[in-house]
Amino acid sequence: MITRHACASNCQPIAIAEIPALPLEDFRAELAGQISSGCQLSALFAQPCSAQAVRLFAVTSETTTSTLRLLASDVPDRYPALTPSCPAAHWFEREIAEQWGVRPEGHPWLKPIRFHPSYRDGRDAWDRRPGRAIAPCVTDYFQVEGEEVHEVAVGPVHAGVIEPGHFRFQCLGENVFHLEIELGYQHRGIERRLVGGPDRRTIHYMETLAGDTTIGHATACCQAVEALAGREASLRAQALRAVALELERLANHTGDLGALAVDVGFLPTSAYCGRLRGDFLNTSAVLCGSRFGRGLVQPGGVAFDVDPSRCADMQRRVEVTFRDVAGAVELLWHSPSAMARYDGTGTVPRAVCDQLALVGLAARACGVDRDVRRDFPAGFYRFAQVPVSTWHTGDVFARAYVRWLEIQRSARFVSEQLRALPHGELRRGLGPLRPDSLVVSLVEGWRGEICHVALTGSDGRFAHYKVVDPSFRNWIGLALALRNEQISDFPVCNKSFNLSYCGHDL
Amino acid sequence: MFPILAERIRQRHRTISFPAGDPPKIPDRLRGLPVIDAAKCIAGCRRCVEVCPPDAISISDRGPRMDLGRCLFCGECVPACPEDVIAFTQDYRLASRTREGLTVGGKALQLAEALDAKARRLFGRSLHLRQVSAGGCNACEADINVLSTVVFDLSRFGIQIVASPRHADGLIITGPVTENMRLALQKTYEATPFPKLVIAVGACAISGGVFAGHPEQHHGAGSVVPVDLYVPGCPPHPLTILDGMLRLLGRIEADGEKSS
Numbered sequence: 001m002i003t004r005h006a007c008a009s010n011c012q013p014i015a016i017a018e019i020p021a022l023p024l025e026d027f028r029a030e031l032a033g034q035i036s037s038g039c040q041l042s043a044l045f046a047q048p049c050s051a052q053a054v055r056l057f058a059v060t061s062e063t064t065t066s067t068l069r070l071l072a073s074d075v076p077d078r079y080p081a082l083t084p085s086c087p088a089a090h091w092f093e094r095e096i097a098e099q100w101g102v103r104p105e106g107h108p109w110l111k112p113i114r115f116h117p118s119y120r121d122g123r124d125a126w127d128r129r130p131g132r133a134i135a136p137c138v139t140d141y142f143q144v145e146g147e148e149v150h151e152v153a154v155g156p157v158h159a160g161v162i163e164p165g166h167f168r169f170q171c172l173g174e175n176v177f178h179l180e181i182e183l184g185y186q187h188r189g190i191e192r193r194l195v196g197g198p199d200r201r202t203i204h205y206m207e208t209l210a211g212d213t214t215i216g217h218a219t220a221c222c223q224a225v226e227a228l229a230g231r232e233a234s235l236r237a238q239a240l241r242a243v244a245l246e247l248e249r250l251a252n253h254t255g256d257l258g259a260l261a262v263d264v265g266f267l268p269t270s271a272y273c274g275r276l277r278g279d280f281l282n283t284s285a286v287l288c289g290s291r292f293g294r295g296l297v298q299p300g301g302v303a304f305d306v307d308p309s310r311c312a313d314m315q316r317r318v319e320v321t322f323r324d325v326a327g328a329v330e331l332l333w334h335s336p337s338a339m340a341r342y343d344g345t346g347t348v349p350r351a352v353c354d355q356l357a358l359v360g361l362a363a364r365a366c367g368v369d370r371d372v373r374r375d376f377p378a379g380f381y382r383f384a385q386v387p388v389s390t391w392h393t394g395d396v397f398a399r400a401y402v403r404w405l406e407i408q409r410s411a412r413f414v415s416e417q418l419r420a421l422p423h424g425e426l427r428r429g430l431g432p433l434r435p436d437s438l439v440v441s442l443v444e445g446w447r448g449e450i451c452h453v454a455l456t457g458s459d460g461r462f463a464h465y466k467v468v469d470p471s472f473r474n475w476i477g478l479a480l481a482l483r484n485e486q487i488s489d490f491p492v493c494n495k496s497f498n499l500s501y502c503g504h505d506l
Numbered sequence: 507m508f509p510i511l512a513e514r515i516r517q518r519h520r521t522i523s524f525p526a527g528d529p530p531k532i533p534d535r536l537r538g539l540p541v542i543d544a545a546k547c548i549a550g551c552r553r554c555v556e557v558c559p560p561d562a563i564s565i566s567d568r569g570p571r572m573d574l575g576r577c578l579f580c581g582e583c584v585p586a587c588p589e590d591v592i593a594f595t596q597d598y599r600l601a602s603r604t605r606e607g608l609t610v611g612g613k614a615l616q617l618a619e620a621l622d623a624k625a626r627r628l629f630g631r632s633l634h635l636r637q638v639s640a641g642g643c644n645a646c647e648a649d650i651n652v653l654s655t656v657v658f659d660l661s662r663f664g665i666q667i668v669a670s671p672r673h674a675d676g677l678i679i680t681g682p683v684t685e686n687m688r689l690a691l692q693k694t695y696e697a698t699p700f701p702k703l704v705i706a707v708g709a710c711a712i713s714g715g716v717f718a719g720h721p722e723q724h725h726g727a728g729s730v731v732p733v734d735l736y737v738p739g740c741p742p743h744p745l746t747i748l749d750g751m752l753r754l755l756g757r758i759e760a761d762g763e764k765s766s
Contacts (some may be wrong), residue, residue: 015625047582086515114686116685116686116722117685135689136686136687156687156690157636157638157671157690157694159669159670160637160667161637161639161647161650161651161667162639162670163638163639163640163642163644163647164639164649164690184686185640185641185644185684185686185687185690186641186681186684186686186687187641187684187685187722188641188682188684188687188720188722188723189717189720189721189722189723190717190719193720200556200557200558200559200582201559201560201716204559204560204578204580204716205716208643208645208710208715208716208717208740209643210643211642211643211644211645211646211648211731211741212643212648214645226685232683251564255648268510268513268514271655271656272513272517274652274654274655274656274657275517275520275656277652278652278655278657278744282533285531285533285535285536286534286535287533288535289533289535289536289537289581290536290537290579291649291743292645292648292741294578294579294580294645295537297583303581304535324516324517325766327513327516327517328513328517328626331509331510331513334509379747384736394714396755417581473752500644501639501644502643504644
């Protein structure tokens with residue numbers, strides 16, 4: 001039998017040479033076959049491999065066996081797009097086109113996603129002149145025609161304290177036919193600067209590529225580096241990372257429930273949750289001095305330990321804060337005027353969710369029973385489990401309710417882990433990284449699946465580094481949730497996803 | 507109605523008294539104002555310089571100098587130094603009116619001075635700000651947002667974040683100013699009526715932060731608009747931002763005492 005892919009588990013490094021480079025048609029058939037048998041596309045990216053070609057790498061993940069499959073194919077400047085047979089590839093192929101000047105022919109909506117020049121000199125997927133300024137979000141938009149159809153454009157600068165993005169609505173009266181989301185304003189060129197690392201900036205790029213997911217991305221990177229160095233962090237360090245990751249989830253979920261309340265004008269819950277979010281952040285600050293967990297997660301372990309009194313302080317804070325969150329959120333569920341705005345609003349059909357491979361709580365709110373912490377356990381989640389929370393309605397209510405279910409489970413997890421932290425050294429020195437290797441590191445961040453893929457060269461440095469933030473996967477979910485909704489429900493739909501602009505733009 | 511009232515009582519009054527009353531509670535591990543004991547610095551040793559991710563440290567003839575406008579407050583320089591020259595204190599007061607004022611080592615941090623009397627008459631009791639994130643990672647943004655919660659209750663100082671630059675007395679800017687946000691920032695500034703203030707929050711907005719040197723960004727707000735107040739940190743603690751704004755408005759005096 002011909003090997004068509006390589007297999008690995010989460011954070012298991014393999015030699016790049018083990019991944020067979022298939023002819024494109026075999027690659028396409030293999031990818032389609034895997035997806036139809038229940039795998040999900042976790043990453044699709046390209047790396048230049050010669051003057052004329054780039055190598056496509058696909059990573060698929062299969063929950064039932066906790067297996068990651070890797071396949072590759074070399075493609076020239078133009079190739080028949082994968083998206084028509086694999087819709088989940090749509091955003092990845094736009095990214096590949098923009099980064100490497102490779103044109104996936106037949107892609108249904110091939111536009112830039114970040115608005116930067118191609119990384120390969122002289123090659124541009126849209127034949128734009130080299131050196132010409134690229135204006136962000138100046139591009140074609142899908143337009144609905146008709147006498148009373150109108151277009152609403154919002155952003156990049158929004159009304160709240162929020163990151164920039166551009167939203168284009170096609171409306172008939174209040175009704176939204178279609179929403180198109182264009183991003184790229186936050187593009188800081190991070191992925192490109194990771195090549196040649198790890199170096200003194202690497203961990204700080206991870207902490208700031210989506211600042212509200214500091215622990216999630218820093219953990220994903222450190223697990224990848226540790227796997228390539230062949231040395232795990234101690235159990236104690238892994239447990240503290242898990243505690244910090246759940247605190248990050250608690251803070252963000254709590255803040256989001258408050259924000260969802262403010263968008264329907266229900267002020268009690270919003271006022272309390274705004275404060276309580278800060279109390280979870282302050283618990284992270286007790287651990288490491290930073291409300292966002294900056295400086296905690298380091299390659300080889302963590303930078304801060306907890307003695308019994310600090311541990312008790314953190315436990316007490318989580319318990320007290322959780323109790324107040326429960327009180328604040330109960331009000332919301334018992335407020336018919338708030339529930340009327342959430343129920344049946346912004347519904348993502350399950351079939352759409354599956355086809356586009358949405359991730360994280362947005363997918364679990366469509367009934368998808370998938371969570372990296374259980375399905376691809378790495379780090380401390382191999383030893384301590386968090387039950388997976390799902391709801392089946394796919395609407396704003398479901399995304400709010402799954403947050404509340406996850407808050408309950410994360411709070412319990414944090415309390416349990418702090419009660420019995422394993423022993424171990426805080427941080428271990430790491431040797432050189434395995435050369436010519438690839439590792440996939442998955443972490444269930446508070447928004448969903450974080451996927452990092454690190455490839456080393458013969459010198460053991462990063463030859464390529466791919467970051468897939470959950471927002472990269474889920475922005476299309478928000479766009480589709482708006483179909484046939486009222487434009488006035490956009491804020492509440494948007495908050496129910498609360499996606500990252502910078503995590504997408506990198 | 508009754509459960510709402512009962513919950514309201516249970517959630518209690520939560521607004522901190524800052525700047526009046528007892529000093530605010532600061533986490534003991536917070537990395538605030540660094541102090542430099544230059545006498546202990548070994549000539550020729552550059553370990554702190556070598557480990558600093560955003561190149562915030564330089565060595566002068568009077569020992570290490572730290573540019574808090576670049577500093578990420580990551581603390582990597584502390585264990586790197588064999589002589590314990592650098593230590594981070596819990597002092598959260600960091601904002602300055604000038605870029606040069608943010609340098610420590612051989613000189614003290616120059617804390618923000620109040621606006622002149624005329625500007626204070628205009629803004630001292632009512633300051634409306636429009637926030638622009640220009641490549642910010644959502645950490646600075648989040649801790650600006652937190653100032654509007656019941657804990658800090660920014661509006662008790664007459665300060666509000668507003669939805670349009672047309673309604674604003676100034677901008678509060680985060681992020682290194684990405685190439686893709688440069689024009690939008692410029693237009694937002696132009697849309698804000700004169701006289702106006704600009705507050706740059708976080709290492710990115712002051713210097714580009716960890717992204718300094720990337721061609722995709724412009725090394726902070728100062729490259730596009732004039733800046734009146736710099737608030738260092740990555741991200742700054744909410745109290746650091748609030749303290750800076752209140753100093754600017756002359757509501758906290760230079761010696762740290764509250765003025766009426």
